[in-house]
Amino acid sequence: MENIQHKHVEVRGLKLHVAEIGSGPKAVVFLHGFPEIWYTWRHQLVSVASKGYRAIAIDFRGYGLSEQPAEPENETFIELVHDVVALLDSLAIDKVISN
Template sequence: MALEIEHTHLPIRGLNLHVAQVGKSDLGTVLFLHGFPEIWYSWRHQMQAVAAAGYRAIAPDCRGYGLSDQPPEHEAASFDDLVADVLAILDALDVPKAFLVAKDFGARPAYDFALQHPERTRGVVSLGAPYSPGPMPFYDRLPEGFYIHRWRVRTTTHL
């Protein structure tokens, strides 16, 4: 039997961010960070499994995605903003430490959060985006035909 996923909006750094959560933190908390162009809903099945195993599962819609507010100057939003949002979400929900599970676009903020806030991190799991220290020529490292290349070609040819 699936547990009911609760939805709320948290005032985070001047924006209202949508957060989905389920379960109790008997064993700890797992924070899921979605990829591009996804929302919290991508993690719904994993959230249920984590909650059934005794963890609290939290999945926000990152700023500008899903039911979360758009930043006023979306071009100025950075990965540092996403890291600061993760910290603020954990603070708002009284979570002292969390496991971070991220995929795709969410991997870099997860890695950066763990490096900047090791005292708040229990572990990191990343899907689809390996850790690469330092400045990364992101697009040059992606395999030919990777969907981000196709998306970039499509959007730049239509501008």
């Protein structure tokens, strides 16, 4: 869709799927609900990128095109928080403002 690029980023021992478009100096990161995937945000990604932002959506661990953890039954929501922080670090996004 449009020019959305897809890649996998190694985060905390798992390969997470990242969909990204745009190259602005500021980034907007979209996090899907459950049980959804990055695709939920496809239209917003394109719109945000057209306004000059870097737009990023991920598939959380075990969802969509991201790898599943070895013991999914032992996962907690805090794992997802740690994944997002590690992903932001790996994508060189060093400042976060949440709304």
